[in-house]
Amino acid sequence: xxxTASSSRRSFLKSTALSSGGLMLGVSLPLLQGGAQAAGTVxxxxxxxxxxxxxxxxxxxxxxxxxxxxxxxxxxxxxxxLNVDLAQVxxxxxxxxxxxxxxxxxxxxTGGSTSVRDGWEKLRVAGAQVREMLVAAAAAQWGVDAGQLxxxxxxxxxxxxxxxxxxxxxxxxxxxxxxxxPQLKDPKDFVLIGQRAKRLDTxxxxxxxxxxxxxxxxxxxxxxxLAQCPVIGGTVKSFDASQAxxxxxxxxxxxxxxxxxVVADSWWRARKARDTISIQWDEGAVAALSDGxxxxxxxxxxxxxxxxxxxxxxxxxxxxxxxxxxVVEAEYVQPLQAHAPLEPMNFTxxxxxxxxxxxxxxxxxxxxxxxxxxALGVKPEAITLKTTYLGGGFGRRLxxxxxxxxxxxxxxxxxxxxxVWTREDDFAHDYxxxxxxxxxxxxxxxxxxxxxxxxxxxxxxxxxxAFGLPKDTLDPFMAEASVAGYNIANAQxxxxxxxxxxxxxxWRAVSHNMNAFANESFIDELALAAGQxxxxxxxxxxxGKPRFAKVLQLxxxxxxxxxxxxxxxxxxxxLMEGYDTYMAQVAEVSVDAQGEVRVHRVTxxxxxxxxxNPDTVEAQIQSSIVFGMGxxxxxxxxxxKGRVQEANYNTFAPVRMYEAPKVDIVLVKxxxxxxxxxxxxxxVIGPAIANAVARLTGKxxxxxxxxxxxxxxx
Numbered sequence: 236x237x238x239t240a241s242s243s244r245r246s247f248l249k250s251t252a253l254s255s256g257g258l259m260l261g262v263s264l265p266l267l268q269g270g271a272q273a274a275g276t277v278x279x280x281x282x283x284x285x286x287x288x289x290x291x292x293x294x295x296x297x298x299x300x301x302x303x304x305x306x307x308x309x310x311x312x313x314x315x316x317l318n319v320d321l322a323q324v325x326x327x328x329x330x331x332x333x334x335x336x337x338x339x340x341x342x343x344x345t346g347g348s349t350s351v352r353d354g355w356e357k358l359r360v361a362g363a364q365v366r367e368m369l370v371a372a373a374a375a376q377w378g379v380d381a382g383q384l385x386x387x388x389x390x391x392x393x394x395x396x397x398x399x400x401x402x403x404x405x406x407x408x409x410x411x412x413x414x415x416x417p418q419l420k421d422p423k424d425f426v427l428i429g430q431r432a433k434r435l436d437t438x439x440x441x442x443x444x445x446x447x448x449x450x451x452x453x454x455x456x457x458x459x460x461l462a463q464c465p466v467i468g469g470t471v472k473s474f475d476a477s478q479a480x481x482x483x484x485x486x487x488x489x490x491x492x493x494x495x496x497v498v499a500d501s502w503w504r505a506r507k508a509r510d511t512i513s514i515q516w517d518e519g520a521v522a523a524l525s526d527g528x529x530x531x532x533x534x535x536x537x538x539x540x541x542x543x544x545x546x547x548x549x550x551x552x553x554x555x556x557x558x559x560x561x562v563v564e565a566e567y568v569q570p571l572q573a574h575a576p577l578e579p580m581n582f583t584x585x586x587x588x589x590x591x592x593x594x595x596x597x598x599x600x601x602x603x604x605x606x607x608x609x610a611l612g613v614k615p616e617a618i619t620l621k622t623t624y625l626g627g628g629f630g631r632r633l634x635x636x637x638x639x640x641x642x643x644x645x646x647x648x649x650x651x652x653x654x655v656w657t658r659e660d661d662f663a664h665d666y667x668x669x670x671x672x673x674x675x676x677x678x679x680x681x682x683x684x685x686x687x688x689x690x691x692x693x694x695x696x697x698x699x700x701a702f703g704l705p706k707d708t709l710d711p712f713m714a715e716a717s718v719a720g721y722n723i724a725n726a727q728x729x730x731x732x733x734x735x736x737x738x739x740x741x742w743r744a745v746s747h748n749m750n751a752f753a754n755e756s757f758i759d760e761l762a763l764a765a766g767q768x769x770x771x772x773x774x775x776x777x778x779g780k781p782r783f784a785k786v787l788q789l790x791x792x793x794x795x796x797x798x799x800x801x802x803x804x805x806x807x808x809x810l811m812e813g814y815d816t817y818m819a820q821v822a823e824v825s826v827d828a829q830g831e832v833r834v835h836r837v838t839x840x841x842x843x844x845x846x847x848n849p850d851t852v853e854a855q856i857q858s859s860i861v862f863g864m865g866x867x868x869x870x871x872x873x874x875x876k877g878r879v880q881e882a883n884y885n886t887f888a889p890v891r892m893y894e895a896p897k898v899d900i901v902l903v904k905x906x907x908x909x910x911x912x913x914x915x916x917x918x919v920i921g922p923a924i925a926n927a928v929a930r931l932t933g934k935x936x937x938x939x940x941x942x943x944x945x946x947x948x949x
Contacts, residue, residue: 259637278405281413282334282369283361284313289391290402292317293325297335298354299345299598300326300436301625301632301911302858304851307434309354311847316420317364319911320385326435331600331615343601344635346741348814348911351410351847355909356419357512363417363813365408372407373399421847422906424549431850435573436624448595448623451583451652457486458502459644461508461654463494463664463850465875466518467738471495472493473515479508489647494889496644502655521638521736522877529735530565530568530876534674536733537693541707543730545714546692550725555687558571559678563764567675567753570670570871571740573879575887577608577663578626584641586611591642592651594624600634606635606658607642629862630741634666635700662887665877666740667872669695673753677723683765685776688723692750693731695739703755716811716918719757719782727741737874743862747813747918752939760935769798769926770808782842782907783810784817789840789901793822807927809919814865814911817842818901822896823930830943831870833927834896837920840904843910849902852912857898859916861890867921868940 245809267457285293310324329335331343336475338357339349366386374381375390376399384393390397396791422428439445464470474495484504489496497513500506556562582595584607591613597603600620608615625632641654656664671694678687698704698712710732717728742748762772770791777784787810789798800806803825809821823836837860846852869888873880881887921939929935934949 251311251501252668252942259707263933278409280365280405280409281361282332283358284317284365286365286401286405288402289404290400291325292319292323292389292401293327295324295329295335297329297343298337298350299328299596299622299625299628299632299895301345301596301598301628303350303846303855304434305345305350305435307432307841309358309428310435310853311432312354312358313362314357315425317366317389317401319389321427321432321435322433322711323389323687329600330362330688331604331673335600339562340389342599344633345598345628346630347745348816348914351909352815353912355845357910359419360417362388363419364414367414368408368411369401369404370946372404373397376404376407388633413448416589428773428847429845429849432848434851440624443544445578445621447578448581449578449626449655450582451594451623451653453583453585453594456583456651456653457498457500457648458505459496459498459641459652459654460505461491461494461640461644461660462509462512462514464516464518464658465663466516466522467664468521469516471514471517472517472663475513478511480747482511486650487648488642490639491643491647493640496640496654498644498648498650498652500652503897506657507927512737518749518877523876524736524874526871526873527569529737530669530672532735533670533693533733536731537672537674538732540693540731541692543707543709543732545709545717545730547729548727552687552727555725556676556678559687560681561679561764563679563761564674564676565757565760565937567673567749567756569671569749569752570939571670571737572866572870573662573665573872573887574627574629574631574668574740574742574882575661576625576627578627579658580631580637580639582638582656583651583653584638584645586646586649588640589613589617593618593620593638594623595638595641596623596628596632597638598625598628598630599635602635603638610639611642613647619838629730629743630666630745633741642759658884659882661882662872665872666697666738668742668748669697669739670735671746673749675753675757677757679760679761679765683761683767683772685721685723685761686725688726689729690717690727690754691729691731692744692746692753693716695734695735697739697741697745699732700733700738701740713746714750715745716747716754716813719754719758719811720780720812721773722778722780723776743859744813744914744917747811747915748863748866751809751811751813751918752925755919756925756935756937758923759807759926759929771806773810782817783812784921785903786810786817786840786842789903790821790838791818793840793899793901794823794836796821804872805927805931807923807925807930809917809923809926811915813915813918815908816910816912817846818913818915818917818919820919820923822920824924824927826928826932826946828945832924832941832946833894834864835869836897836899837923838899838901839916840903841902841912841916842905842907843912844905844907845901845909847909852902853900855912856916857901859914859921860898861895863917863920864894864896864924865890866917866939867924868942871940
């Protein structure tokens with residue numbers, strides 16, 4: 236059942252208009268900065284690897300680096316097959332091009348914990364192709380059989396002491412046919428893959444040379460601050476910018492579809508002038524929304540909306556409920572969430588006639604190129620896009636609004652423009668994680684075993700808005716983790732799509748968050764109803780599911796599940812498969828006199844398949860746990876008359892360092908295909924905490940976040 240939903244997700248993505256037809260080689264691409272190829276110093280055996288005459292090897296990274304370590308892991312895949320040290324590989328961001336499409340997502344997108352999964356074979360093949368082409372070039376030059384040669388440490392060596400660097404051979408190699416099926420290394424021979432490696436981007440981030448979008452500077456560049464309607468989707472009726480135009484440094488005030496922008500010689504001057512503009516807004520339909528009305532609408536949709544099957548019903552659900560010894564029902568609610576990346580939205584654009592330069596942080600290169608082309612009426616190929624480092628993404632930088640805005644402002648003033656949003660702009664104009672209502676019903680037999688399960692989720696489809704998914708079509712990104720790994724003979728899983736009227740976006744771990752919270756909270760409630768231990772209750776339902784069972788057992792053992800816990804504390808457990816990664820977590824919590832939950836320790840057992848860099852795997856788990864803790868214990872976006880009430884980190888407080896728990900991680904060594912690791916832990920920590928709090932207090936909080944007030948009302 237778990238794999239049915241996964242298959243439908245892949246099938247949907249393959250059918251989208253953005254789908255790509257596999258690995259393309261030998262294409263003509265914009266090259267490295269400075270036009271090195273034209274100077275004859277850089278050679279391109281394929282679209283991923285560039286080798287310069289000075290023996291410098293460069294990876295064209297088609298995935299955005301937003302802290303998840305892809306520049307390092309992707310370089311390791313290339314370096315492994317090239318037989319070079321990781322330190323010999325440099326990285327530059329790839330331009331928009333069909334060859335760089337993420338096959339798992341159907342577009343040049345960084346998201347869905349897919350970077351390593353997509354690149355696992357693709358990049359190893361690219362490295363092996365180049366290795367074989369270099370060896371073939373050397374064999375041709377030396378008149379020897381290629382089987383007598385060895386490629387190692389960026390050198391090809393042969394009989395009689397013959398040797399040449401990769402750089403010396405690169406020009407000849409780039410002219411050879413690209414081998415379609417190069418010989419890949421046997422995993423037992425891996426030197427780099429699977430070993431802990433220091434990140435390649437750390438030195439630049441420490442010494443300040445790493446360029447984030449907010450660091451970009453161009454000759455003659457000016458700065459823009461944009462006033463947008465306090466209600467998302469609102470439009471300008473009229474405005475008075477007379478005072479702003481008189482302020483120091485102000486160059487122009489221009490109206491674009493999303494609002495009114497002030498352009499000045501510094502961003503602070505632009506921001507100060509922006510705040511003096513008097514604007515009359517048409518607030519639109521969203522002005523009638525509140526967070527309460529959104530949840531009420533979802534509940535009504537769950538009751539009367541069109542039901543879409545997530546999977547084919549299994550067994551005879553109605554009959555199983557009739558004969559059940561006990562029936563348990565529960566509803567779980569998740570609120571809206573903001574992405575809140577540390578680096579605010581920004582982008583730099585320079586529009587010169589029908590030529591456009593875009594520089595900044597994006598997770599969606601092709602989308603940025605296409606959206607700006609449509610907005611400005613130019614051809615996509617007239618747009619050059621350079622991706623900087625991202626100061627956080629979490630799905631927010633899949634959106635294109637701020638990029639289009641920068642281009643529109645640049646066109647209006649005929650200058651290179653850097654648009655920077657304030658933190659308050661970010662909170663007020665996000666594409667929020669949709670709210671959700673999950674309703675579950677189970678029938679238990681006399682022994683307490685679940686014999687019937689009905690799962691229903693009502694939420695909003697991001698994919699309908701972002702990619703034109705037809706109405707009443709299963710959105711696979713709403714169904715993730717809806718079908719848990721447990722063996723339940725009679726089951727039905729349904730989905731109801733309800734448009735709340737507020738724009739929604741993909742948020743780290745997407746629908747795993749709402750569905751895992753519901754499933755893993757509910758299975759704990761069933762264990763309680765059955766009078767059984769929640770860990771052993773789960774384990775008994777995992778026969779024939781070895782990867783699920785192993786991580787569950789490892790997490791419980793490492794956490795000391797059967798050992799006494801410190802006074803005033805309790806443990807909770809949760810389990811999920813997401814992104815082809817199997818994970819269990821045990822959270823150890825306490826609740827203080829004010830009702831505030833404190834997470835002291837989180838134990839994680841994870842089977843992510845074949846790991847490229849275990850150090851990154853651990854870092855991503857730690858990051859995801861802290862990120863998910865914020866949503867579980869603190870964060871929500873509330874609306875009053877369409878206006879977001881959370882304006883900055885003081886009202887949307889992140890998890891502080893002193894609040895971060897000790898995280899113990901058990902990595903399962905596996906030869907399975909790589910799973911994704913940047914997101915799943917985000918979804919598992921919420922139910923693990925909720926289950927621990929319920930065990931400690933006897934109060935079940937079914938609506939996140941688990942605040943002191945929520946506990947009082949439970």
